[in-house]
Amino acid sequence: DQQVKQNSPSLSVQEGRISILNCDYTNSMFDYFLWYKKYPAEGPTFLISISSIKDKNEDGRFTVFLNKSAKHLSLHIVPSQPGDSAVYFCAAMEYGNKLVFGAGTILRVKS
């Protein structure tokens, strides 16, 4: 039973354009959401997070949007850079509980 779903296995974007990565969840008790980035042969690194009391959080080129009614969040990267090419994992947490991950989306930014 996948509680966190990333339905796009891969995404290809031109350098300078916007990358939008999507994530859906089923557990209404999740109240904290995170995005991780993973390069090959490395562990995931934390990128950005959002609490369920917010609908947007911004950090430089990265913005995460949360739509609680739709149980959907998205990560926007603008402008996209070739160094952003990586696997992006969406993760969700219920307070005091474990971090649940999606299967990841491979982002390729073409120069």
Add this chain to the structure above:
Amino acid sequence: DAMVIQNPRYQVTQFGKPVTLSCSQTLNHNVMYWYQQKSSQAPKLLFHYYDKDFNNEADTPDNFQSRRPNTSFCFLDIRSPGLGDAAMYLCATSRDQGRTEAFFGQGTRLTVV
């Protein structure tokens, strides 16, 4: 200055031969996690420690055990590895349970032959 260190990076073990993967952290975090990740799948939580309290996931096979002798170190023991246990094993830490990010090590790629 790596904060979560996993050793070894690559481990080859024989079918049925016990193997131990190690994780250390310099962050002094209370929580340490072990995840299993198979190709193109989501990392799957096996268990975690909150300080010395061990929390096993309901669907983690008995073949997988863990030890946390002190705050800094945590071990994953696979008592009798099968071919299906070949995966990337990720260790992570977080300061506390709740709304805080987890920091991951580089992972150990386990091959079972």
